[in-house]
Amino acid sequence: QVQLVESGGGLVQTGGSLRLLCAASGRTFTLYAMGWFRQAPGKEREFVATITGSGGSGSRPYYSDSVKGRFTISRDNAGNTVSLQMNSLKPEDTAIYYCAASRTLLASTPILYNYWGQGTQVTVSS
Numbered sequence: 001q002v003q004l005v006e007s008g009g010g011l012v013q014t015g016g017s018l019r020l021l022c023a024a025s026g027r028t029f030t031l032y033a034m035g036w037f038r039q040a041p042g043k044e045r046e047f048v049a050t051i052t053g054s055g056g057s058g059s060r061p062y063y064s065d066s067v068k069g070r071f072t073i074s075r076d077n078a079g080n081t082v083s084l085q086m087n088s089l090k091p092e093d094t095a096i097y098y099c100a101a102s103r104t105l106l107a108s109t110p111i112l113y114n115y116w117g118q119g120t121q122v123t124v125s126s
Helices: none
Strands: 004-007 010-013 018-024 033-039 046-051 061-063 071-076 081-086 095-102 120-125
Touching: 004 095, 018 033, 018 095, 018 120, 033 071, 033 081, 046 071, 046 081, 046 095, 061 071
Parallel strands: 010 120
Antiparallel strands: 004 018, 018 081, 033 046, 033 095, 046 061, 071 081, 095 120
8 A cells, every 4th residue: 555645736937946745655666656647627537657666776857848847846755755856837837737656667658557646736827
């Protein structure tokens, strides 16, 4: 069982930055791929970024095209946390952001994620 708690959301102007943090419980954190998804009103949940578990080759990040070059995902296995640094924010980034954990090595679809946080609101004003 893994429990996830997000923090760090808020209101920011276009071009600003926010850092989201996800704290995970459980002793097997390193085995999970960790992902960030977002959902805007009236839209489906959308993949943002994921980082693989800590295998022999280390963790690798992957991003959606819409955030590549602006967002950075990282994980701290000692602290059981995963973060999402968001720079150059745009109004279209406004959504509820969810942290999720997957037993699959690499996953970009919600159905492959086993555990979810409650979400944190990010609002980017124009």
